[in-house]
Amino acid sequence: MKRRTLLAAVSTGTATVAGCTGKLDGSTNDTEGSGRPDGDENAEREYEECGTGELADEDEDVGRQYEECNHRILHYRILPEDVKTEVDTAFNQGHYESDGELLWEQVAGPGVEALERDGLHYAPQVNVDNGVHVLHFQEITPQYNSTKYLTVHSVPEAPLELSITVTDTEGIVLEETDLTIQERDSDQKVPVASEFGTYLVEVTVEDWGSVTEELTLGSSPEEMLLAIREGDKEDSSFSISIQTSADDGYAACPWEQSI
Structure with a gap:
């Protein structure tokens, strides 16, 4: 400090x-x-x-209650209760104002781009006019610095012909890729998206049919692995699973442990 x-x-x-x-x-x-x-x-x-x-x-921070946190996305659920009160008022009334520094200004450092609340993301904005601090939030869709890829990690047999289609929740096709998997332990990658959101991944295997899995991209995943598993051989069914791993370098906000 x-x-x-x-x-x-x-x-x-x-x-x-x-x-x-x-x-x-x-x-x-x-x-x-x-x-x-x-x-x-x-x-x-x-x-x-x-x-x-x-x-x-x-x-020098006499009067401050909290140290700032600089996570790119600040989650509502981990905020101190008195900070939640400011945020709730801003959402319910359109803004929150104070004659002095906001508690939100104390917890949210310059690295904070958005607040995640109930699955949606909001950009915070603080305006100061004649000593009055006013807090607003505006809904946004956070962007990644680069496209996130889904890796075909394992398949029940090889070679295997398949196609992968990625759509958003409104059914708009974002990516469509045809693959030939030559080895059971594969590492072929398919682009998914470059922004936060929920997506549908449809995998179609020749002569087996199609299976769809929902994939939600929130905090930046380090890796997304797709596994295809053989089902009942009599009806040539199969199943898929998508495993995501987050960045292990996560550090709690300075005030998070004391909540």
Whole structure:
């Protein structure tokens, strides 16, 4: 946490800090160069109580309740209750305002791009006018820095002819890819999407039919693996599963552990 120095009031060569006095030139009865006065009982007592006479440190964030968090997406469920009150008011009334700094401003650092609430994402905006801080939220769809890919991780047999179609929840086709899998442990990749959202992945295997699985992309997944498993051989059925792994480098917000 940032810290600042507590400046002493200066008057006629004497610094006064919280009732303690000492010479600005640093002169004492010190004979050993340690800064501690020698032979003067009163001076020694003052030294112990007031320190060395150097400028003392004091937390510059006096009055702050929280340290900021810089997760790209800040989740509503982990917010402190008093911050949730500000956020709830902003959603219910269209804005939340305060005559001083908002608690939201304390918890949300400059790296926060959106608040996730009830599965949707909102960009926060704070306006300050004549000392009044006003908080608004606007719904957005966060974008990834690059397209996320689905890896065909395993298949029941090889070679295997299949096609993968990715659609959004409104049925719009986003990607359609035909593949020939030559090995059972495959690593062929299929593009999915470049933004947060829920998608439908349809896998069609020649002579086996089609199976659809829902895939939700929220916090940035490091890997998405598609496994195709053989079902009942009598009706040539099969099943699919999609496993996602998130970034293991997640760190809790400074205030999250105490909630």
